[in-house]
Each structure stands twice: as C-alpha cells, then as structure tokens.
Amino acid sequence: MPMTTDTTPYSGENLPAGSPNPPSRPDPSAAAEKGQSLGREAWRRLKQNKAAMASLWLLVVIALACLIGPYLLPWGLAEVDWNAFNVAPTLEGGHFLGTDANGRDLLARTLYGGRVSLSVALVATLVSLVIGVLYGAIAGYAGGRTDNLMMRFVDIMYSLPFMFLVILLMVVFGRNIFLIYAAIGAVEWLDMARIVRGQTLGLKRREFVEAAHALGVSNRAIITRHMIPNAIGPVIIYVTLTVPKVILLESFLSFLGLGVQEPLTSWGVLISEGTDMMQSAPWMLLVPAVFLALTLFCLNFLGDGLRDALDPKTR
C-alpha cells in the first residue's frame, strides 16, 4: 500500500493500490503503439483546455521573470538601502514592492527566491524521476523474484517516517541547497517507481516488446528505448503533481528554520519571514505568497489539463 509522510496525493487514476496485487487500472498501452501521434494528439487536446494553457503561459512568465528580472532591477539580492527599512511598496527609490526588515528590495529578493524555489522543485523532481523511473522500469521488466524483492524494498521505504528523515538529514549535514535537492528527491521517488513499474508490467506483454525480444535486442535497450518512452504519459502527470509538492516541502523546511543560507532566499523563507510581520508590514507576506500561490495554482491546472489530455479513458 502506498504511503508517504508528505502532504500530497497521487493522482487518482494512477494510483497503484493494494500491492502486491494492484487492482485493475486503465490500460495505458492502448495508446502506446501510436507513439508519435499520441504526443501530437495530446498537445491538441491540451491546447483546447483554456485554463491549462493560461497556466502554462503564466508559468513561463514567472520563470522568465525570476531568470531575467533581477538583472533589470535597480537593487540586488543582498544590497541594503540604509534609508529604507520596512518600506511599503513605492515608486520612490525603486522599491516597487517595498523592502524587508533589513532594507533590502523585496521584489529583487522574491525573484531571486523564485530561482531557488523553482530550481529546488525542478532538481528534486528530476532526482526522483531518474531514480524512480529506472527503479520502476527495471523491477517491472525483470519481473518475478527481482520484481518482488525490489517492491518489498519500496514497501519498507514507504513505512519510514520520511519527513523526519529529511529533517534529520538537514540537521546532520547543515543547510545546504544541494542537500535540499537530494533529500527531497530521495523522498519522492517511491511513487514514481511504483507508477513506472505498473506501466512496464502492462507494456511487457505487448507485441512490439515481444518482437524486440525475438529480434535479440538487449534488455537494456528494450528498457530505455521502449519501456520508458511508452510509460511517459503518467510520468509527466506525476511530475506536475510532484513539483508543487516539493515547493511546499521546501517552504515547510524554511518555516522550521532549515531553509537556504542568507543572503540566498526562497519563497518559503520569505513567506515565513513575512508571516511574522503580517500585521505591521503585510506586503512582506503578500508579495512572496502571491508568487507562490500563483505558481502552485498554475502547476495544478496544468497537471489536470495534462491528465485529461494524456488519459486514454477520457478520450
């Protein structure tokens, strides 16, 4: 039975339940043979979903703002304006969204913080993706005893109080951004492994895989060329669900004081600083919170859109 200590669910349709006997789930292989055309078809369907497309564009805008924005602003990440502590949003002095308690420009810090939050989300998701996809594909493809053993291991891992282990890791190795990447990634790969394994089990019995086998294609090539590309749909959906989960996890660590080191910052750090100042300087909470909420909103809409677009059942 899937189990993690984090706060986000699996997508309903992709939930592998009741291991070691997963219940009947949609058969993704129906679409697998179509290969190329599946992608085009999904994109067409996605484009019809206005909410998802708007979200996609907004995400692009936010990401670009975080990447390029800091170079266009009058104030830097750690630059202190000695005449402007705790200043509300103003056009004077170039503090368009106000300053923080140290006289640093809030817009600049929010954009820099966005880089950290988004990169944590992307890298941690990537880590979980790589581990999870490889692990799941190997287990599913190998089958039999190997599969059984590997999945037992996943079951054991599911029972670890993972949030605690992440906190322990941060405590042991210090507040290091690379560690945050790795620690969160290491927590999230289990679901991914289960999903990919389920997909692979289904695909293994398809004719094109058996054909490849008969032609003497190596196991490795079958896994990387056939299995993984064909399991990609549910994986993409899962990624859009993991990214917001990771962003929230990072903000939770920041709230506990285990976030990135100054002068670096993240949306989580900024929000937890802002919560303190909620009454006297509400902009310190509002600015980063709006960025975070918008991003999470967009990611969720996009995820839903992708699910509808890629799920053969809803066609």
Add this chain to the structure above:
Amino acid sequence: MLSYILKRLLMAIPTLLIVITLSFFLMRIAPGGPFDGERQLPPEIEANLMAAYHLDEPLPMQYLRYMGNLLQGDFGPSFKYKDFSVTDLIAQGFPVSLELGFWAILLALAIGLPLGIIAALKRNTAVDYAVMGTALAGIAVPNFVIAPILALVFGVTLAWLPVGGWNGGAWQNMVLPVIALSIQQIAYIARMMRASMIEVLSSHFIRTARAKGLSESKVILRHALQPALLPVLSYLGPAIAGIITGSVVIEQIFGIPGIGRYFVQAALNRDYTLVMGTVVFYGALIVLLNLIVDLLYSVLDPQIRYDD
C-alpha cells in the same frame, strides 16, 4: 487473511530496524550534542553529564544498550525533559495528536467528498471551476500562513474562539487547529474524488446501469460511489501521515500538547532518546495504518484477496 496480517507485521520488523539504526547513527554523527548551549559548560560539569547519560561509552556500546532497553519497552529518559521518560511523553502527547488528527480527517472527508462528487457531476461548468478553484487555494497557501491568519481573525479580532492552548481538550480549543489541519486535506480529497468519480462515471458498468433505466441518483449512490471511493481510501494512509507532518506546525502555532513538535524540537536540541522514541513510534504507527487501510480496501473491493 490472518496469515497475511502476520506476514505484514513480520515485515515491519526489518522496517523498524532500519529506521532505528539509521536515525540512531544519523543523530550521533550530527554536529553538536545535547549539552551545547548558550552557557558553555565547564569540562568537569560536561563530563558529569556525559557520564550520567552513558554518552562517554563507545558508540556501538551505546547502540547495543539502546536496543537492549528498547526490547524491554524502555525508550529511556528524555535529555531535555528530565522529569519524564520518553514513554511518558509519548503516552501523554499521542492521545492529543490522535484526537486532533481524527477530527481533522473526519472534517476533510465530510467536506472534501461531497465537493468532489458535485464537481464531478457538474464537470466543466461554473460550479466545477468554483469548487476546484477554492480547493486549489487550500493547497496553494502553506498551513503556517493559514494558521496564524485563522487565529488572528477568529481568535483575536472576532473573539469567537480561543487563540491557543488545549484546555484539557475542550471543543472550543480544537476548532481552529482542526480547521487549519484539514484545509489542505479537504482540497486533496475533493480533487481526488472528482477525478475518480469522473473515471467511474465513464466506465462500462455505469453506462450499462444507466441503459437499464435506473434513476441518476440510484446510479451514483448504488453503483458509482463505492468504486470511486477506493482511491480516496488508499489516500487515507498518506493523508494521515500528512496530518502528522502538518501538526508539527499547527501544534507550535496553537500551543497544543501533542507529539508532533517533539520530533523537530528534539532533533534540533539533540535530545537523542526523544528523537529515537518519536521516530520509532511513528514508524510503527505508519506500518499499522498501512495495514488497516489495506484491509479496509479488501473489504470494499472484492477483487482483492489477501491469502497468498
């Protein structure tokens, strides 16, 4: 069935062993010790303290001592809360966390399930968008922001409810923390219910049921609801775990005497025994909850049998 339960419980042993060993050594290699504080202790006094807690012994020896005591059900004394054993602290804090978590899950289900069903039935209408948009707002704002806002609005400004404290578990003290804990779960459950309901409604047997001329409400209540609930049920495990994590924040903000925050505090204070105690306890709890959810699953879904 019974042999399946036994098997699962046996599987918990290696799990817990890994948890214990991992956290024991992680904790010990962490820089800083339980007696590093603002006031630096003179070496004589630090030596006295180390000896009092057997911290002057070699690490493997300490590990064996800990495991030996654990087998006898003894988690040891807390380093920070010296007047209590770790067992005392968990025994006093867990019922509080449990009560809070129970109501939070119940509230999340009571609100989340109907919302999800309504959204599914009114798919792609204004109702659907409104419901799902609101649900998303619950996910998009961290609970350490929601909780102080709730306290400020309903506790201080409107003065309807106490802003904090437990007061022996009075319902007034529970309302705000339960709401703060359940908001995220409401959102997740609503989304999940909507998705699985949509899937079930488009399946063959529902179409067959409709073709038979059953009324729409009968179709939904008799045929669609039960299969649609399955994914939500299997989400309950993670949800409970999520509520445990969330309670770390909520207990701190509302001043609730649960065990959630013990873990974080203990890890930061290097209260070795308390960290171990909470980790072992949560590990065991999760194993147990997993098992219960799986058994419930087999009851609801006749396709699954655990008799291998």
Add this chain to the structure above:
Amino acid sequence: MAFHRLTCRLLPALLILVVSSVAQGATLEIGNGAEPGTLDPQKVNGNWETRITRALFDRLIDYAPDGSLVPGLAESWRISDDGRTYRFKLRGAKWSDGVPITADDAVFALRRLLTPATANHNATLYYAIRNARKVNTGQADPSTLGVEAMDDRTLVVHLSEPTAYFLQALAMSEAAPLPEHALKAQGDDWTDPGRMVSSGAFTLDEWRPQERIRVIKNPHFYAAKDVSLDSVLFHPIEDAGSALNRFRTGALDIAYSSVPSSRFSWAKNNLGDALRVGPLVAQYFYMLNVREGQPLADKRIREALNLVVRRDVITRQILGMGQDASYWYVPRTTAGGARGEMAFADWSMDKRMARARQLMQAAGYGPDRPLDLTLRYNTLEDHKKIAVAVAAMWRELGVNVELINSEAAVHYSSVNQGQFQVARYGMMATVNDPYDFLNAYATGGSAHKSSGYQSDRYDALVEQSTWELDEAKRADLMTQAQQHLLDDYALLPLYDYVSVHLVSPTINGWQVTPTDVHPLRYITIED
C-alpha cells in the same frame, strides 16, 4: 498522602474566608516561553524553569520585587572579617508538609548541588566553598564540603577565598535548601505533582506536559498571609506570536518574551501600558577568534571591524526596542561599577571609516585583496537580521562575509571548539555582578577557550577583583580589566539586552529588574 493533598486544597480556601481583602480565587495566568525540562531546582537551566522553581523553593536569600536581595529562609547572617566564613540564622520555617526546615536541609542541598551525578550547570559558581571543586570533580566525598549545621537553625559555610558575589549565588534556584526526607522517600520521582514537598510561596499542584503547570498557595509558607495569589498557571508557549495573541484576548495576565522585534512597534502603539521594557544584565556581542593563524589574530583588523559597525542602525532601525548600543562588554546596568569603553565611541562615522580603511591597508587588505570572513549565528529571526546588517556594513570596508546559520546545538559546539571566525554570542549574567562577564575572558573561562584570547595582565586584574572586598577598589580593578579587553578589541560588542514582557495593567507588584527575576509572592491582581 491523600489527606495531605486534601489539606493543600482546603487550606487556601479557608484562608480566603478569613482574609476577606484577598480577591476570591485570584489566579495568575503566565505565558512562560517554554516547557520546563524539570522542576528539580538543581537541574533547571533556563529562566522559564527557574521562574517556576523559585516560586516553589525559597532560598536562604530571596529577591525583593525590584530584584535586590532580602532575607529568605535565613532571617539574618554574619560574614567574618576575612570574608571566608558565612554564618546564617534560619527562620524556623516549615516545608509544605509541615516538617520544619533545618540547617541540615541546607547542608544536604549544597552537597547534592556539588555532587557530580547531579550535573548542575552552575556548579562552578559555588567553587568558592571549601573543597567544592574537588567534590564536583569526584576527587572528594560530598561530606568534606565546607558546609556545616551547627544546630537546627544555624548554618555555617566556609569559603576558600573571599568572594564578592557569594550571597547572590545563594539566592539562585539551585542553592535552595531541599527536603531531605522527601527526596530520600521518593527518589527520582520527588518532583512529581502530589509528591513534591516545597518551601516557597507556592506548591506544585498539577503538571500537564506542554500544556500547563499549576502551582497553588503554600499554607505552610512563612509569609503565607502576605501572599495574595491563590494559584498561578504557567503555560509553555514557545511561539511568540501565539503568546501575544493569547495576551491580547485576555487569556494571559503576563506573557514573557512574547514580543519579537518584528512586532515591537505594533505592540508599542497598540498595547502601550502593558509593554514593560527594561535593561538586562546581558550583552549581545560577536565573539572574535583571535587564535594564531586566524585573520582576526591581527588586532588592526579587529579594530577596523569594530569601527565600521554602526550600532545605532542595529538598535534603532533593526531592533527598535530601546536597547543601548554598546561600546563596552559589561552591560551598563550591572551592579559593581565596572566601567570603560572603546576609544572611538564618540567619533563621527567619517572619522571611524577613514581610520578603519587605514588599518585594513596596514594589515595588507584592500580593494584588490579583500578579506574573506565567515560569520556564524544561531537560528533566530533577530540574529539573522543583525548578521545581514553587519555583513553589509563590513562589505563597505571591502570585507566579503559568508553567513552561516545553524541551530543552537551546532552553533555553540562550533563556538566552544573554536571553529569559527566571527560568532554571535549572548551572555546573560547568572548573578548581577561583572564576575561572569570578566571571568569568561580570563584564562580558563568559556570565552577564553572559544576565542583563544589570552592576556596575563587581564588575568591578574580579574583575579584581584574577585578577591577584593572593598567595593571602590574592586570597581576600579574591574574597570581596568574591562578597558584592557576593549583596547585589545578582543570582541565586538553590539548592544546591552533589554527584557520585553507584556504585563496586564491589572497586575500590581510586578517590576522590571536587571536580572529578570519577578517574585510571585508580591503580585496582586486588581478587580
């Protein structure tokens, strides 16, 4: 036992009937910062713990509402001319179970305090007692400690050296006489509610971990008729915002340390007369690692770093709670008269900047060869803000600062092991005397070990001042010692701490004190 519990509950009620002026059921609700680790007065450590243990256990010497020393369980005492013998006359008070408090209880407590197994954190404060160090390090039996009960009501303490602050040490929580009979009978569980026997104005009634501790009036307390409160509830509220909210709704009468700098100006505007701010005997400073091979071994760099820190920006713009910018080490509010300050204290900023640039250049650093420094602080919003500001000020001097934030355990272990360059440090006196501060930088002291600072002349001045009994001469010696330390720029002081508490205007008898002690027995609640 059951009978005793009953009397404990009944007697206060009876007293109320008799003394009609006392408000009925007067209960004080205190937001107390954190959950106590223990209520054993010899094992407590933080002020959230000693606040409770001092209410439960009276000491030979007690605090007045203003924090000064007054007779406690000892009604009088005599100090010999050589300052080495203290003779205390006990008052003949009773424990909360009615058993008389004897000099033997005081001897028992002091021996237990210095027994290694007790592992008391402040034991070194009592090393002046004859044989105390040997007992505490396990080289001598506790029975050899220089304390003796001449009779039931006479206690004599022999010191190996005259010690100016010794009476103050006896007012502290760990020096309280303990009920030998109860400890022997109950073992380690003697602090449990229902088992604890105490001597103070209150006794322990209930302890729900992380929820609340209730103490009720002790009918056997020698001044019980002057105690107005019937019970006091201590709520362990760690989140400052939560404590503030609960104070605002009236759920708390007193909220200790509930106003961080981020909420101070709001609290000042909205809670005016409830906000109680006053100087503390505590210093916020940056410890500098002056060991050989460290960049800060160079005194010129230490001076330059001190010069460019605009302390008024930190105290006014960042904290804004009325702290005094400090150019000294021993807080100004400390008794004992240690004075002295850094030479540049009244210079203009331009002059300070110019001098700092010169010094850096002389030390070999400049725009093309910047100095790289690390600055450590422990996790707390205010520490972070200050570190960020100081780093920005140093950057103007061409110093690149790397900030390292870690939780207290890691922070202090790095500091204690000398693994840092600059580290945030807070020093709060255990007794209202410069001794703690000055001794820390003397050879063998904690700051000496962490920072590597060593000066024979400084050591000699501190040692002399410890033994000097003439107040004026002692003040002069301590001033010289402090000036020596400041002229060496051994540290970077930032400000004298203030205490910030919220106290409801209906509470009388509560005063701001430099050691942050607020005896509950004098507090009354207005209707």
